[in-house]
Amino acid sequence: MKLVPAAAACAALLIGTTGCSLTESNDPEASGSQGSGTITVDSSADACDLTTTEAPSGNLVFDVKNSGDQVTEFYFYAEDGLRIVGEIENVGPGLSRDLVVRAAPGTYVASCRPGMSGKGIRSDFTVTDSGEDTKITGVEQADIDAATTQYAAYVKDQSSQLVDETTAFVTAYAAGQDERARELYPEARTYWERIETVAESFGDLDPKMDLREADLSPGQEWTGWHRIEKDLWPPASGYTALSTADREKYGQDLLENTKTLDSRVQDLDYTVDQIGNGSKGLLDEVASGKITGEEDIWSHTDLYDFQANVDGARVAYEGLKPLLDVKDPALSQKIQSAFRDLQTSLDQYRQGKDDFVSYDTVTEAQRKELSDRVNALAEPLSKLTGAITL
């Protein structure tokens, strides 16, 4: 009899739809970090009262109570008041039904429709940014988790090596071992540059650690990497070398800030868009500072920073690659081959395994070629985040 397979197929269909992507938790407070709890909607004959008109992004739970005497509906529209984000129909008088929607930050319109006709009783609703990722569909949550966990581990690893290398660097510098310090400078900075966008997200640390002389505001004290850089590669004239006490002071200051950075990244979580935007951000750093030779204007070690930024961007991309391969395989291919081309160009300037030539020996034409390669990567890379999250 054909009935059994038919029924089995229907059951499979229904079970299939109870799979992860088509369902959501009945108890969002237990799974999410949002603390707003349930939003109660009181739909009466002539009012639509919500307990709050603002909630953090993520899962929103509306408990729609019908206190009128007609059947009502509750709609949660996007900002345009047309696109339905979520709805619950058939709320009979005296009953309440729940609606759960996943909402990204933005403005929405909540509407009760007593009698199931007309525009409904509308009011604006604001969803604030809770930092939770809310927009990714069509990929496994496990892959998203893997990508964000891996990236967090990468940042912590780089940060802890940065502390070690910086310690070695400032020790040599304070001890007056200038030759050793000059060797360690570009190597230690590699760990900084790989996670530069994360480090820069701490607005108080970045200016103390990585400010260039040219970007100093009037009256601002110049500290950090580039202050020491200038002292190690001093201009031919008009520069007074730092005293031993100053060397100690600037070295310790840089090390303390590095340790503060390291302790802060331990608790950081990343969303997919932060990682994607970070990848693009690192490449922008290359374009804005490294190509021009402005970053390490005294040491001319810009190519080390260049390589480190590209490394960081590539690691971020590779972490997201499993997601992008699902959402937009063509874009993923494009990014991958642009990374390869850029690396080929960079490799021309290597000396030995880990070292690069001084950037002042790189001609304008060669810089132009590097710049073109960077731009060729920046174009597809700028689409990375959008391709995954939209």
Add this chain to the structure above:
Amino acid sequence: MSSFPLGNYLIGLREGLEASLVVVILVAYLVKSGRRHLLPRIWVGVALAVALSAAFGALLTFGPRRLTFEAQEALGGILSIVAVGFVTWMVFWMARHARALSGELRGRIDAAAEAGRASLALVAFLAVGREGLETALFLWSATQATGSGGSQLVPLLGALLGILTAVAMGYAFYKGVLKIDLSRFFTWTGAILIVVAAGVLAYGVHDLQEARILPGLNSLAFDVSDTIEPASVLGTVLKGTLNFSPATTWLEAVVWVAYVVPTMTVFLLRARRPRSTGTATTAPTPAPARAA
């Protein structure tokens, strides 16, 4: 809430009518064509749909997870459109047998009918199941209110009463349909089913528009909500039987017409053919037999 729980009653009535109309016609057809032995197939389909809907409704209401809004709309929409496919098949299946019923080939066709019986169960299953989950979710929420509030039994009773009314109306319709004389019976029930199926199709399209699988949710072809209020008894019955929506989108309207016009044309042409050719050329038209 001392008065009659009209709102919940109407929801029950509407969902009940939506589920029962196709089943009633199917049952009437089998009875009228002397195939009562196939009736258990229908009841199996109906029972499966009710049981599955109730079980999944309970699971999604009381269990750890619920369907997203899009998933629920997509499920309702897709099941509706699949149901239309099967009902359309059923209409022409009935028409084919209707022609054979009056001829001498009855025995052979009966044998062929056996092959379609699992499909009959599926038609019944889809007719009830397509909106079964939404109905179950609604009923369970009414039950939940009963459990927490104590005195909130009224909404649940109202809804159940609505469903019972739908069943009673279905039974009355069944009795009425049976009275139609045999020659007109198949044409009438087939035509009704086509209109009903078109409504289900438009309804499915609307669900998919709400889930944003299809575009054009806000481009209305017409909106007569002021004349035929969706919450009124008339609105409920029109919705429950023909799936008539007072606010209909262009896409729904176009799909409705695009389904009804060709399907009805083909159906009526076929329904007329045996009468025009039946008396003159009975012998040289055993085409169905050769095909089977």
